[in-house]
Amino acid sequence: MATGRTHRPATRSRGIPEATVARLPLYLRALTALSERSVPTVSSEELAAAAGVNSAKLRKDFSYLGSYGTRGVGYDVEYLVYQISRELGLTQDWPVVIVGIGNLGAALANYGGFASRGFRVAALIDADPAMAGKPVAGIPVQHSDDLEKIIQDNGVSIGVIATPAGAAQAVCDRLVAAGVTSILNFAPTVLTVPDGVDVRKVDLSIELQILAFHEQRKAGEEAAHSDGTGPAAVTREESDASADQGPDGDVPAVMPA
Amino acid sequence: MATGRTHRPATRSRGIPEATVARLPLYLRALTALSERSVPTVSSEELAAAAGVNSAKLRKDFSYLGSYGTRGVGYDVEYLVYQISRELGLTQDWPVVIVGIGNLGAALANYGGFASRGFRVAALIDADPAMAGKPVAGIPVQHSDDLEKIIQDNGVSIGVIATPAGAAQAVCDRLVAAGVTSILNFAPTVLTVPDGVDVRKVDLSIELQILAFHEQRKAGEEAAHSDGTGPAAVTREESDASADQGPDGDVPAVMPA
DNA sequence: CCATCTTTGTGCACGCGTTCACAAAGACAT
DNA sequence: ATGTCTTTGTGAACGCGTGCACAAAGATGG
Structure with a gap:
């Protein structure tokens, strides 16, 4: 999961x-x-x-x-x-805002499964002025300067964060201050929120790493009672594993770099 | 989560x-x-x-x-x-295939966090012939006819499914038959796999519903000891809640309809 | 070398979640 | 009406995960 x-x-x-x-x-x-x-x-x-x-x-x-x-x-x-x-609570109407209209944000905005479950995309918000006004999934993107007003005008209580990791906490703070009490976070960061605010996170990178763990275990067991050549066992140099990995993705696990 | x-x-x-x-x-x-x-x-x-x-x-x-x-x-x-x-197992090289290059598949393909963790997008696969050859994130999309060959040639053991729900099980079966033993599923379906194959799923729709549950509870508690007007409490008609919702999204929780 | 202070590693208890297994409840046939 | 058969709802046992609280280990200073 x-x-x-x-x-x-x-x-x-x-x-x-x-x-x-x-x-x-x-x-x-x-x-x-x-x-x-x-x-x-x-x-x-x-x-x-x-x-x-x-x-x-x-x-x-x-x-x-x-x-x-x-x-x-x-x-x-x-x-x-x-x-x-x-x-x-799906018999209610839940207006939702999506913050960060990158590749992932756009994919979310286009998702048709929202409406059928009582979720309605009330607004798309991005920090890039060049995006402002540009329609995505038929909804014009609004600039993040207006975030608080958008939240309040639409009575939004659920926010989706699809921004780069560096911006996520700041966006989160603003959402919470404006009245949002539930957040779905796609940015690879731990968000700190006050009591009473729910956060759920989706992180592709973590999922893949968990799969890799089990995959490695399976390959190891197999190798133990057969030969040693794993499926795609092109083992990388082990001594600098930590040194050669780039900065931790500053974007959600699902956004382009 | x-x-x-x-x-x-x-x-x-x-x-x-x-x-x-x-x-x-x-x-x-x-x-x-x-x-x-x-x-x-x-x-x-x-x-x-x-x-x-x-x-x-x-x-x-x-x-x-x-x-x-x-x-x-x-x-x-x-x-x-x-x-x-x-x-x-991140000191190994893990070739990964992404099947279903819609909005979400493209977002995944563009994700820069793969390489830094030992994951490498070995191939993009889609069933639409019109997509074949078209580069996404610098990688040409290949037709699903060649799925088995791609898996075997690249020694892929981890597959990502970003297809519509209707195609997911069939794709899954082919991946498994071709040798994939770990699957990350974005399609809103329960996948059936043989023992020894790991499946993890990511489902935005489920996450939002869980948030909605807690949100409703919070609104209810609040209403209990203050007035009754919830934040965005535009209660939909309750008697036909099940009747008016469209077919269950046939696409991953994150893809456009 | 000894005392003190910091921080790890873990024994233990508690609570949640899962599963088994079965009694209770109702449908259905005669 | 009575018996049989199916399927629910749940009591109870078990196991995993969590967090407290502390002893062991090592660093640091005198």
Whole structure:
């Protein structure tokens, strides 16, 4: 998973465990697919398979929301879609601003999955004056000088940061000061925020490194009981591994340099 | 966190807990920054603050790697950078292919943070014949017909999927059959893979939904002991929340529709 | 060489998350 | 109405992850 929550000591918000909340969107997606195929009901076993989780876990997750199933039958798909949507707050309209309209910011702005989930791109903001007014995904980019006004005028409470790492904390501070209380951070930096503000981060670089770890382990085990030539084992010189790597990416894990 | 591992029942690979592995890249980033500032040593307290974690947790994490610190002094920055890099397998060269060169795929291809971590974009692959030969980030896009040959010729073991959801499983199957054993999935689908293959997923839509949940909770609590007007509480009609949402995004959470 | 001070490395306890296994609940047939 | 069969909802056990608190280790100064 390319995510990792920052802060928040796993507070059980209103009785629903954090781990369960993180899986609800997964269930919702599977249920939406079933709904489109006009499937009326689904068992915990089937739905769990579709979502890629253990069926007991799924049942326990749902039990935190209430008793929405029928024993001997399963769950009503439409009803469950509604209940989960409501629980996640997707029956509300959530205006979102994206700050930093580089390659990634543009990709995010173009994402069509926002609207269908109650998320609406209220504004695109960039620090580059040359970008101002230029439409991206049909929305004109606004200059960051107007950040506070944009947040307040649109009642934005969720901000997406897709700026270079160097600018992220400053942008974050301004977003928070202007009233944003939830932040999705794509910049490769640890953001510091006051209590009451949620930060989630997405970092491709970290995900790849985790994969590399397991990949190395697999190659090592394989080499242990066969020959030693790994798949692409062009081992780099080991003694200067730390010396030759450039500055830590100053841009989000997904932006061009 | 925009990430979530799929599969893998938290196997303690070679004694290093999964949770620790997930934090190593974080430490590495903080250490690299210190290294650039020519800081020779750092205490667990300082480094923990920079990485945004508890210092006891950091020390315990490092203890799984070995005793690399000096009591009364701290950790040697350069040495630790090297040890973590080696542990994560970043002293190797990891050729990576990106499949699906849409808006997101292009953003990934342009990401400069690859090379500095031992990752090298070996090829860009897309199913659209019109894309073939067109250079993206200086690398010519190749047609997916040649996928297997590209994987094998380059000894690729890590694949990135940035295709629409509908194509993801098929692409995944072909990647795995061709020898890929680690996959980073940006498509909003649950991928099924054989044992021995690692999948990590990045899903913006899920991250936003998790933020929305907490945001709603915060607004609710606030309303409970003040007035009822939330920040942007334009509540949508509740009865048809499930009916009016379009088909589940058939494209990665970050691609244009 | 000894005392003091700093910082690591870790034993221990606690809590969350996962999974098993089963009793309770309801559908359905007769 | 009664019995059977399916599937939910959950009690309980277990294991992992976290954080406290402290002993061990080493640096530093006299």
